Amino acid sequence: MSDLTQVPHRGLITASAMLAMLMQTLDSTIANVALPYMQGSMSASSDEITWVLTSYVIAAAIMTAPVGWMARRFGRKRLFIGCLAGFTVASMLCGAAQTLPQLVGFRLLQGMCGAAIAPLSQATMLDIYPFAKRAQAMAIFSMGVTMGPIMGPTIGGYLTDAFNWRYVFYVNLPFGILAIIGLMLFMPKAPAQPSLRFSWYGFAVLAVACGALQLLLDRGQELDWFSSREIVAEAVIAGLAFYLFIVHMMTSDRPFLAPALFRDRNFSAGMVMVFCISSIMLATVALLAPYLQNLAGYPVYAAGWAMSPRGLGMIASMFIASRLGMKVDQRKIMAVGLVVLGWALYDMSTWTPDIPESRMVIALIVQGFAIGLVFNPMSVMAYTTLSPQMRGEGTALQSLARNIGSAIGISVTSFTLTRSVQVNHADIAATVTPFDRVLQAGDAVQHLLDPASPLGAARLDRMINQQAQIIAYNNDFRLMMLTVVPPLLLLLVMRRHARPAAAAAAE
Numbered sequence: 001m002s003d004l005t006q007v008p009h010r011g012l013i014t015a016s017a018m019l020a021m022l023m024q025t026l027d028s029t030i031a032n033v034a035l036p037y038m039q040g041s042m043s044a045s046s047d048e049i050t051w052v053l054t055s056y057v058i059a060a061a062i063m064t065a066p067v068g069w070m071a072r073r074f075g076r077k078r079l080f081i082g083c084l085a086g087f088t089v090a091s092m093l094c095g096a097a098q099t100l101p102q103l104v105g106f107r108l109l110q111g112m113c114g115a116a117i118a119p120l121s122q123a124t125m126l127d128i129y130p131f132a133k134r135a136q137a138m139a140i141f142s143m144g145v146t147m148g149p150i151m152g153p154t155i156g157g158y159l160t161d162a163f164n165w166r167y168v169f170y171v172n173l174p175f176g177i178l179a180i181i182g183l184m185l186f187m188p189k190a191p192a193q194p195s196l197r198f199s200w201y202g203f204a205v206l207a208v209a210c211g212a213l214q215l216l217l218d219r220g221q222e223l224d225w226f227s228s229r230e231i232v233a234e235a236v237i238a239g240l241a242f243y244l245f246i247v248h249m250m251t252s253d254r255p256f257l258a259p260a261l262f263r264d265r266n267f268s269a270g271m272v273m274v275f276c277i278s279s280i281m282l283a284t285v286a287l288l289a290p291y292l293q294n295l296a297g298y299p300v301y302a303a304g305w306a307m308s309p310r311g312l313g314m315i316a317s318m319f320i321a322s323r324l325g326m327k328v329d330q331r332k333i334m335a336v337g338l339v340v341l342g343w344a345l346y347d348m349s350t351w352t353p354d355i356p357e358s359r360m361v362i363a364l365i366v367q368g369f370a371i372g373l374v375f376n377p378m379s380v381m382a383y384t385t386l387s388p389q390m391r392g393e394g395t396a397l398q399s400l401a402r403n404i405g406s407a408i409g410i411s412v413t414s415f416t417l418t419r420s421v422q423v424n425h426a427d428i429a430a431t432v433t434p435f436d437r438v439l440q441a442g443d444a445v446q447h448l449l450d451p452a453s454p455l456g457a458a459r460l461d462r463m464i465n466q467q468a469q470i471i472a473y474n475n476d477f478r479l480m481m482l483t484v485v486p487p488l489l490l491l492l493v494m495r496r497h498a499r500p501a502a503a504a505a506a507e
Helices: 010-026 032-042 051-064 067-074 076-096 100-114 117-128 131-162 172-186 200-219 229-251 265-295 300-306 309-324 330-348 357-384 388-430 443-448 454-482 485-490 501-506
Strands: none
Touching: 010 076, 010 117, 010 131, 010 172, 032 051, 032 100, 032 131, 051 100, 051 200, 051 388, 067 076, 067 117, 067 388, 076 100, 076 117, 076 172, 117 131, 117 388, 131 309, 131 357, 200 229, 200 388, 265 300, 265 330, 265 357, 265 388, 265 454, 265 485, 300 357, 309 330, 309 357, 330 357, 330 454, 330 485, 357 388, 388 454
16 A cells, blocks of 8 residues: 555545535536526527536546546646646636636536546545545545535525526635645645656547537437437447547557556446446436426425435445445445345335325435445445556546446436327327216316317316326336346456455554
8 A cells, every 4th residue: 555545634635625526516516407597697598508517517528538647647736736726717717707608618617627626536535545444535535426416406506596696606616725725735745757648549539439429418309319410420429439449448559548447347347337326326316306396396495405315315324334344345235225226216216296205205315325335335346456556547437437327327317208208198198088987077077178178188288298207207217226237236246355454453
């Protein structure tokens, strides 16, 4: 283990890294609820304003991959502080933007600077904590990863309503300043390697692949997927670029990413698990917000607070998992978490809008608890057999898998939701005829729900559409339930890491 595990002020370094992590993950969702207000302020169309979200995600996805190389080339501390400063400045520029092109441009800059924050935070905490305390460190890191996207919509809604949409960006200033000061004062300086060469070809093809894939996912639903030439072109470009990247990685003397990363079974399995769990985590939030507001009739604040119990479950389970991780095989902890997560998603697939609030809160707490049981051991197991020299590239690659998993999860569930509503609406409407006994129950019913009258037809259509949406949401939760199966199977190929004697003595 590196002598970085003996650094002083470990707690202050951890607090600074987690402030940075929380700031970056908050920004992945905090702007969502403010989009209608931005749209009015910028006089933009609904299609144009989505670039405020898309530009950030694309820039972050592209710039995540080279983080490992940049950390070695310029030094981790220097890169961390530089990215934090850039992210904070870009946030202030986003808040001060006067036109849509300015806002999109500053969001691109924000995404480019913010891409490095998650992998650098994770790599720093893996280095400064010895093996005996690594599970605890990853519990703290996982809290930043999971709590930010959950808290984002609630905080964003409050700031937008109480102040202005610009404050969803201005809120980053105090976090950024505190994190920068903490890292400057307490983070140890890692040596830079100025002679390290950069694989421009590998980076270029991976950047093109990530950018094309992100555009495909963001615009697919709007353009009806592969019936659009743009989507077909983006799919071809993404597939070809990924193929060229793999060929270059396997054949080049100086590949952009070392093939040894993927030969490590634990790390490769961990990447797939991060992809699957991330797709569930953000897709659930994306589905629950409109479900509670549009179908269950919750106000925007009540919907935000109704989803908050999931965060409480995560916090509790992450600390429990960090304690158990040193005594119990972490694969068993992950297996329990995945099974419980599958049960929670199955329970959500049986919900109706009149579900008792107590049952909903219990299900969300259980879901958050299960995600915490999976995320914490997974963050430890993925790096137990990976050499310390590869941690920078490994954390960057895992962050890329998390971003792509989140994007694919949201896109797939949105697509299946829309299609399922259409199919269910058609199926239900086919059974509604003037000869239906329900429509012949009495004069009042006939008057209100008469399919032959415009008012009655409109009422019937609303009722049918609501039922179609309920079924579609249930189907989406069942689809997410199946997503826990691949991670469960991957537990069989992960190797348990033997605890070093020093770790046992340090406990």
